[in-house]
Amino acid sequence: MDKRDIKLGDVLYWNTTGAYKTNISLQCEVIDIGEMWIWVHVNGCLAYNNFLPENLSIKPLYKVTNKKKVSK
Structure with missing residues (x-):
């Protein structure tokens, strides 16, 4: 992933x-x-992590195991 395509939030x-x-x-x-x-803040984790842009993607490549739940 290109770092220039990444924005806060x-x-x-x-x-x-x-x-x-x-x-x-x-x-x-x-x-x-x-x-x-x-x-980044990994959902469901109290810690923060740092990554190189190539470790991140817009769409998941595998099964997502910590999807953020949206309250109704």
Whole structure:
């Protein structure tokens, strides 16, 4: 993903490896854009993570395991 296409507040997906080497996608929200790193809040996690743009995508590549629930 090109860093110039990423904006604060964007909902993106971190495509990674989960338990037992399964491929998963985690939904996250962009909270800061640095010179090198993209800082995101991964939904359902208390911590913040930093990624290179190539670790993120607009659409999930695998099953999303932490989709944010929308209240009615």
